Amino acid sequence: MKNLTPFDPVPLRAHFPALQLEVGGETAIYLDGPGGTQVPQSVIDAMSSYWQHGGSNSGGPFLTSRYTDDITNAARAAMMDFYNARRPEEIVFGQNMTSLNFSLSRALARTWQPGDEIIVTRLDHDANISPWLLAAQDSGAVVRWLDFDPTDCTLRLDLLPDLLNEKTRLLTITYAANAVGSITNVRRAVELAHAAGAIVLVDSVHFAPHGLIDVQALDCDFLISSAYKYFGPHTGILYGKYELLDELMAYKVRPAPAKPAGKWETGTQSFESLAGVTAAVDYIASIGGKASTRREQLVQAMRQIKAHEMALSQRFLSGAVQVPGLRVYGITDVEQLAERTPTFAVSVEGLSAEAVATKLGEQGIFVWHGHYYAVAVMERLGLLDEGGLVRIGFVHYNTFEEVDRVLHAITQLK
Template structure:
């Protein structure tokens, strides 16, 4: 396994400035940016290559080449055809664009299957579509005791009227990783297509979209050490088939159909660098290293009396993200207490809006969420645990 102990030096936001004082467990909401991605975005803007695509001059060629390179490296990171990479401002924006196009072909009698484990960006766009088209959204419930979404919970809702299935690759609340390939297989057998929200999965696991077999896979580079942007892979045949909402002069084929206006070239430069960074470390090594910190965090939390870990008690089939609550205290109070000790955690529902009540939590207040990132150390984990032990005493 690659030794990742030096990796923190690659993150100026962790080793410098105010970052150096903080233990950062807020990665599931957005990570710090790797040096190569910061440099690439800045270098692009300094270079004179800022222009637009499809022109007669060198800078325009450079823009085309940037799209090609970034699509290619994203294809390698995700195990997907580079021809399907759509670059947008965020996954939520990409999902709104996708579902708006899909909606033009839906009507009453059509069904969409969503899940209660998903981030709202893979639910609300479908609910809006249902309002507009009369299609029905059926919600597959995860198992509230285990925090896991069983394949059967989804497949039992798939039938001849199902047109789309929208399922998470990994919960951004409790980290659990459903068997998405099995869901895809059942959906395809029924003639339905599948969108996988890979936003929380991509930073923590080696992903192979071709093996998953899904039709659409979404990810956001600011969750994996890159800039704020969303990348949505759409199976190229489907991409050309979709009845997209777009301008008259926009491309008639390929990813440009779902990209509105000029992409952020500087973001693409950052995405390219961040994807190369992950590939150079190796996702299996990332997962193995994060698993060690996550085990330490889970064990430590279980050992504190007033702490309840929400969701599964173990680390199996799970990204290194968890939620917990401290009895007698609101999640916000706990987060504020930890912040005073320079430990950054999120509290609330974290947009997993349908997951909170089944997990025994208040719909709004949710719980405290802590996520391990590539740069998290044992010392960070101990600081969080120490901070909580003091609070819970």
């Protein structure tokens, strides 16, 4: 493996008030990022500033309403840069990824006939499975499952051609697995699906804080994420090719706009959260330093973030093999770090996942346990009824010292 030259996260940590929390006299370690990251002060300020300024609902002919429209437009432009969408109208905001996915599944299901087929994967979060299972049930479509290899938890894209045929209407696929960190070759999956005439939706919720998203390069039809996974507020963001958003029938109230993206944004949006979305994107872009455009800053930032997170992963995996009874699921080869995020599902011999998470939590080390809504993953691994696994997730604000501390804490568990 080539030497990695990560950036120093310490100066960036000063931007995050929550990272100063202490438990028992020790600085807390946030390793629960896959369930939601902490936010920098700039996001907090942006959201509170909206309230302090005084906002109104959108579309009104007066100052505070125009201010809200400006906030919304700025957020749409920010996410256009973050996704590398072609136009701001391809960006749709919603309560969260799950709600947006249910809305989209209902709209797409109207276009299916009994006997049509869709493909879901066993590596996905259930928010990218259940909406489609229900949509298939309502429309009479057949569900086909794309499996993953339980030895390293990588998606079996080699099996995808056998599932695709002239009846396939949709492939819905994860960019990175929230449970085990495996990154999918989405571009290849899109090529295969499009060759069969199918639409592709990508769940990028877990991938978004760890890698650069480029919907034009992927050529996916839809892509979805949640800003609270990348240092922002609890808001979901859907990308859709303009022509698809335009032609599909959205379930909406009658006075709602008829054109993207407004027709897909049901009800009043959380405008203060949209201010936070822009601030979150700008925070990530700031890591990239000076560049002529925000998109170029994001490209540079994600390159640095990836390098640092790969170094964290290398440190964790190298130390994990020295911890008796610790098992890491997923990719463990340090030569394949580019193929995974720094998210690790682990078990400790003799202890339940809940017991491990509880004991670590008492020491100020925050990790998740259970299935983390990756129900199909835990079922495939045979661990769902056994309480699932412990999930240790690093992001760019984590340090080598925190990696060492969690490994040491695990060695002391009894």
